[in-house]
Amino acid sequence: MLFQSMSRTQTDLGSDAMGALPMGVVAGIGSYVTSYVAMFVLTLLEGGDVLQQEAWKAAGMILYNAHNVDITASALGQSRSVNFLGLSSGFGSIPTVVYYLVPVAALVLLGYVVAWRADGGGDLASAAMAGATVTGGYLVMVILGTFLFTISAGGASAGPDLVMSVLLAGLAYPIIAGGLGGVIASVTN
Numbered sequence: 001m002l003f004q005s006m007s008r009t010q011t012d013l014g015s016d017a018m019g020a021l022p023m024g025v026v027a028g029i030g031s032y033v034t035s036y037v038a039m040f041v042l043t044l045l046e047g048g049d050v051l052q053q054e055a056w057k058a059a060g061m062i063l064y065n066a067h068n069v070d071i072t073a074s075a076l077g078q079s080r081s082v083n084f085l086g087l088s089s090g091f092g093s094i095p096t097v098v099y100y101l102v103p104v105a106a107l108v109l110l111g112y113v114v115a116w117r118a119d120g121g122g123d124l125a126s127a128a129m130a131g132a133t134v135t136g137g138y139l140v141m142v143i144l145g146t147f148l149f150t151i152s153a154g155g156a157s158a159g160p161d162l163v164m165s166v167l168l169a170g171l172a173y174p175i176i177a178g179g180l181g182g183v184i185a186s187v188t189n
Contacts, residue, residue: 020118024133027110028174031134032141034110035103039063042099046092060149064160066099067169075156103169104177110134111174111181116189124186131182135174142170 040059061071062084070081085096111131115122118130142165150159160169 020114020130020133021136023117024114024130024135024178025137025140027114028134028137028139028178029141030137031103031106031110031174031178032138032145035066035106036060036063036145038102038106039066039099042094042102046094054151057149057151060145061158061160062099063103063145064149064165064169066103067165067173069160069164069169071158072161073156073158081161103173107134107138107174107177108181108184111178112185113181114178115182115185122186124183127182127186128179129182131185132175132179134178134181135171138174138178139166139170142166 036059039062040056043055043059043062065071065083065085068083070083072079072081074080085099111134114133115127115130119126122130143162146160146162146165150157
């Protein structure tokens with residue numbers, strides 16, 4: 001009887017998360033787009049030139065830096081990694097922490113929404129799993145963005161590191177922050 005109850009609970013947790021998956025995928029895409037738009041606006045506020053041809057790509061690179069993903073620049077057979085937000089001189093007049101908080105806040109908020117809509121918060125584990133379903137859409141967008149936000153010219157290129165993009169931005173951030181949003185939904189509802 002105990003084993004039957006335990007397996008039923010695990011099945012219920014899995015089915016709750018699977019029920020939230022379509023909404024989570026859409027919310028993950030929305031979270032990524034929201035984070036990107038916020039980074040673009042922050043870049044403009046810092047004096048970025050919207051008329052510059054690659055300005056939209058630069059904002060995307062800053063988004064990846066906000067996930068602690070380095071930008072890898074390659075030229076003449078040499079490679080160098082940099083995180084513009086982590087430079088010792090700072091990034092600009094807007095506190096660097098704001099950039100780091102943007103994707104986390106978007107993921108927590110949409111993880112909360114998914115968990116709340118899926119089951120009104122439900123129990124803690126189900127809500128965390130439902131919130132973490134934002135990973136599906138977010139991961140797809142992270143992979144796509146890794147290629148979209150790469151700049152190539154004259155044999156040189158610069159763009160987000162693909163492996164770290166997948167591991168940090170595509171998996172760790174949405175699982176943890178989306179799951180946290182689900183936990184908050186469970187606790188507050």
